Amino acid sequence: MVALNQDELRSRVEDDFDRVVELLSDKVALKSVSAQGITGAHMRRSADFVADELRKVGVQAKVVQSSNPDGTPGAFEVIGSKTVDDHAPTVLLYAHHDVQPVPDASAWDTDPFVATEVDGRLYGRGSADDGGGIAIHSGALHALGGDLKVNVKVFIEGEEEMGSPSFIPFIEAHREEFASDVIIVADSGNWSAQIPSLTTSLRGNTDVDVNVKVLDHPVHSGQFGGPILDANTVAAMLIASMYADDGSLRIPGLLGGDPVGGLQRDLDEAGVRGDAGTVGSYRLAGNGSLASRLWTKPSISVIGFDAHPVEGSFNVISPETTFRLSIRTAPQQRPEEAQRAVTDFLTAHAPFGAEVKVSAIDAGMGWSMDPDAPATKGALAAMQEAFGVAPVNKGEGGSIPFIPELQRIFPQAQVLVTGPEDPKANAHSPNESISLSALKNNIITEALILEKLAH
Known part of the structure; x- marks a missing residue:
């Protein structure tokens, strides 16, 4: 031929x-x-x-x-x-x-x-x-x-x-x-x-909703503020607990790895910053090559958060809140496994004993x-x-x-x-x-x- x-x-x-x-x-x-x-x-x-x-x-x-x-x-x-x-x-x-x-x-x-x-x-x-x-x-x-x-x-x-x-x-x-x-x-x-x-x-993708509850009803921030933290603050603490000091995820069971087929050339940091439009003072999170951080390591982003708008806010402690996480998973990891890893971590790290419930939304391999x-x-x-x-x-x-x-x-x-x-x-x-x-x-x-x- x-x-x-x-x-x-x-x-x-x-x-x-x-x-x-x-x-x-x-x-x-x-x-x-x-x-x-x-x-x-x-x-x-x-x-x-x-x-x-x-x-x-x-x-x-x-x-x-x-x-x-x-x-x-x-x-x-x-x-x-x-x-x-x-x-x-x-x-x-x-x-x-x-x-x-x-x-x-x-x-x-x-x-x-x-x-x-x-x-x-x-x-x-x-x-x-x-x-x-x-x-x-x-x-x-x-x-x-x-x-x-x-x-x-x-x-x-x-x-x-x-x-x-x-x-x-x-x-x-x-x-x-x-x-x-x-x-x-x-x-x-x-x-x-x-x-x-x-x-x-290609990374996989899965979303979960996380509900954080500290009170049965709203209370006055002047009367109870101090020993009672509002649900938004507790949720922020919970979100922060997922990350190490360098911004990498510290959730057991979330897999990551090196670029598939080897890394011939890493991504240019200046190019990534420019494409993303980062502010000048922002330091890129995580460790290892930029390519692995963007392609083959997991990431979690808060893509929705139920909180009262600044305009019209008043002095009450929010009793509960819900936020949505978008989890990008390593190419080889089943998204259901990632959901379980994140769920187990968040429920085990509830700040101050708050009630934390995690609901899976969808999953793509x-x-x-x-x-x-x-x-x-x-x-x-x-x-x-x-x-x-x-x-x-x-x-x-x-x-x-x-x-x-x-x-x-x-x-x-x-x-x-x-x-x-x-x-x-x-x-x-x-x-x-x-x-x-x-x-x-x-x-x-x-x-x-x-x-x-x-x-």
């Missing part, structure tokens, strides 16, 4: 690139905001558009409406396939066609739904997340054309930005149409526009790639060939719950997480954009990956 010459692939991608950019521009203009209704006509138009574009590159694509777990109509999904040889490996290509809302168009420098090229980047909502993923799949399949040597299945989801409520029922109902040897999820990104990356891990899998090694080699520099693997501190679910449903499949984004992409934010030079190299990368998987 003769492999395609990389120069020939690059030439094909160059010749086709105007079509790819036009595809991406047309996709931006569709305003496929799932938050405005996943069953809306605008989402059907978006799905139909994507299916049409896939047919242009040889995929037998169709639009199927999913069903939510409660039986109500769900998102418009695009599924398809291209079979070249019943004995060849099968690769599932994933992306999503829905996009984030634009709450304030005035925060953009360009019209968010008119694709606009500025200094080598194409701006527009969904240009990177995840129109870029659709463009990569389309460009790679076009470049390979009749030389494609693996069977391809495609799933372009219509509700990823809404948390994928019907994702699992849909996958379960279409197991045969998605069963594959390798799954390529094009919904992440690279170290930079010039340096490619495989996403090596993390994910880590297999660094020794043949598909992983082939993808890294393809990235170096396409970009001309060694890839720098990176984890993600956030969660993409459907990836571990895909791995659960198809345990034999090797999963590769790639994508069109880079640190300047501003996915989910104003002025979202995609680097056109990186898009070109990402297309070449995916074509090379598909080539390598055939051998």
Whole structure:
């Protein structure tokens, strides 16, 4: 079996690139905001558009409406396939066609739904997340054309930005149409526009509500203040008890580890500070590499707190309060285990004997790639060939719950997480954009990956 010459692939991608950019521009203009209704006509138009574009590159694509777990109509999904040889490996290509809302168009420098090229980047909502993923799949399949040597299945989801409520029922109902040897999820990104990356891990996520009670009813702060601490203060003490002096978590049973696949390059502290917008005097919490703190160690954030507003406050001691914790878990830890560890710790460390009750809200598993899998090694080699520099693997501190679910449903499949984004992409934010030079190299990368998987 003769492999395609990389120069020939690059030439094909160059010749086709105007079509790819036009595809991406047309996709931006569709305003496929799932938050405005996943069953809306605008989402059907978006799905139909994507299916049409896939047919242009040889995929037998169709639009199927999913069903939510409660039986109500769900998102418009695009599924398809291209079979070249019943004995060849099968690769599932994933992306999503829905996009984030634009709450304030005035925060953009360009019209968010008119694709606009500025200094080598194409701006527009969904240009990177995840129109870029659709463009990569389309460009790679076009470049390979009749030389494609693996069977391809495609799933372009219509509700990823809404948390994928019907994702699992849909996958379960279409197991045969998605069963594959390798799954390529094009919904992440690279170290930079010039340096490619495989996403090596994703943290899990679980939320818990913590109720702290000190009194049966409010009392006057002048009459009882001193021996009686208000519930908000006790809750603050309880929250503080979870942390060591350096800001790292000290909860037994919460797991952490080093970056999956090794750490080629740590994150830049100045860059992290700038991206987060920290005040100048703030010291970053925790210990170890910044990469491990953001990718593979657990974190806990207070994301909600029931307390009386400052305006209209008066002199009473609050009898009880509730706060919500968002717990990001190490990629390999079951979220239920993390919930139990946090629950046990908080109930055992109730300040001054206050009543503490913890209620689990939800749980999503993390994910880590297999660094020794043949598909992983082939993808890294393809990235170096396409970009001309060694890839720098990176984890993600956030969660993409459907990836571990895909791995659960198809345990034999090797999963590769790639994508069109880079640190300047501003996915989910104003002025979202995609680097056109990186898009070109990402297309070449995916074509090379598909080539390598055939051998």
